[in-house]
Amino acid sequence: MENDNDEYSKELNVAVRVVHMVCSLCQKVQKQLLSSNNSNQIKSKDDDSLVTVADWSVQATVSWMLSEAFGGQNISIVAEEDVQTLSEPESSAQLGMVVSAVNECLAEAPKFGLKGPNEALGASQVLEAINRCNSTGGPVGQHWVLDPVDGTLGFVRGDQYAIALAMIDDGEVAIGVLGCPNYPVRDDSLIKYSQQCPVMSEKSLREEGCVMYTRKGSGKAWMQPLIHSDKRLEWQNSARTIHVSSIDDPALATFCEPVEKTNSNHSFAAGIANTVGLRKLPLRVYSMVKYAAIARGEAEIYMKFARAGYKEKIWDHAAGVLLVQEAGGVVTDAGGTPLDFSRGIYLEGLDRGIVACSGFKLHEKIIEAVYASWESSNL
Secondary structure (H helix, E strand, O other): OOOOOOOOHHHHHHHHHHHHHHHHHHHHHHHHHHHHOOOOOEEEOOOOOEEEHHHHHHHHHHHHHHHHHHHHHOOOEEEOOOOHHHHOHHHHHHHHHHHHHHHHHHHOHHHHOOOOOOOOOOHHHHHHHHHOOEOOOOOOOEEEEEEEEEOHHHHHOOOOOEEEEEEEEOOEEEEEEEEEOOOOOOOOHHHHHHHHOOOOOHHHHHOOOEEEEEEOOOOOEEEEEOOOOOOOOOHHHHOEEEOOOOOOOHHHOOEEEOOOOOOEOHHHHHHHHHHHOOOOOOEEOOOOHHHHHHHOOOOOEEEEEEOOOOOOEHHHOHHHHHHHHHOOOEEEEOOOOOOOOOOOOEOOOOOOEEEEEOOHHHHHHHHHHHHHHHOOOOO
């Protein structure tokens, strides 16, 4: 990363270190989850998606660390989880696990160049930290935006997931950090990973994941490997710049889409792929790792067309969108308009869906195909 006088350098520095910390937390919880399949580890959320101890633990840890680093500014954090379920008496086992995971993670803060609490947090402090993330964002001021475990299904299945932290300043995404604990730093790792259809083995759980990060206007994005065991985070030695792919021929392009069919229209995306001349089968990937794959140059296109009535939330996109843009790519809605992160927790005014591409040429072809296909579609 560049010198410390750059705008948002302190925010980015803290955010990257905190995401490294919680990636380590998630890896431990996922390992426990997959080895024991402990029924206490997962509790069903009202909307039928799965939430894990990791979700709450990450949110509490990030909230506590950001409040410590920037607390004098009455910090605003927009995040996915609330404490309602976790506060209920029947959740006491989960709460105990969350408190334990949070304290174990905070105790390791010095390894990541940060300062943790002087003494372990109690249950009420952990709930308070989770609950502090109750902002709804908006067009004025600085708002941190967190998706503690993006791709919960990927997480519980031992597949791809991400920890996504962004900061929005006066309605625009200013910094973006994506922790991808199961996405190794070596090239082509996502395609190989997808072909293996994994449930994570001991070996692959030990393999390095990565953290990718950027700030608005830098025209650069960086990637660091996760650190393991008793190593310390050595910032300068581990970061390398990443860039989007130069492939602009649709026949050679790799196209990512969500795994879940619930909130995305795969058949419409398949029609667009066919119209544009994409030849490869879509790479179905959980979470914002799709944006990471484009920023790293491992895929060229990510399309998501929401089903009627579904509203995209800012925490599912903010960090990934900035990462792709600063790494040289293009992200808009399906009408070609930039995404608007200034209107609260939802991407209001979104036209049909989201299209992220490694370059303008592919992006233009897809937007044209959307307009052409829309007339004959009943999305």
